[in-house]
Amino acid sequence: MGLIMAIAPVVIVGGIVVYVIERLKHKYNQGNLGKKKSKGAQDLLNSLIPMGMLFGCAIGVIFGMFFSISLVFTVSLGAGIGYLFGFFAYEIYCNKGNTYS
Known part of the structure; x- marks a missing residue:
């Protein structure tokens, strides 16, 4: 069980x-990687994935405190899931267009 954990x-x-990097590479090769008109909107767009990782780590710490699962397991899994959710937020914000920037 320890080896699996x-x-x-x-x-x-x-x-x-690998999934996120391949999707971003695909968007880059097509030439439709997210660009916003204003600097503030571009900064928000660029920080969505790292902020997702931070929130995922925080949630992993909270789960690790309340459940009998290793803290290393929950933090690393939380960061990975946060990375994925940050990417989804990036995709959604990219598709909103430049009207909200």
Whole structure:
């Protein structure tokens, strides 16, 4: 059981990272990577993925405190899931167009 708890976050988060990087690479190759007109809107767009990781880490710490799961497991899994949610927020904000910037 200990070996599974050690390898599972690496496999799950690794799959998430590969998915996000391949999607961003695909968008870059098509030439439609997110660009906003104002500097503030572009800064928000660029910080969505790292903020998702921070929130995921925080949620992982909270889960690690209340459940009998290893803190390293919950923080790493939380960061990976936050990375994915940050990417989804990035996608949604990119598709809103420049009218909100």
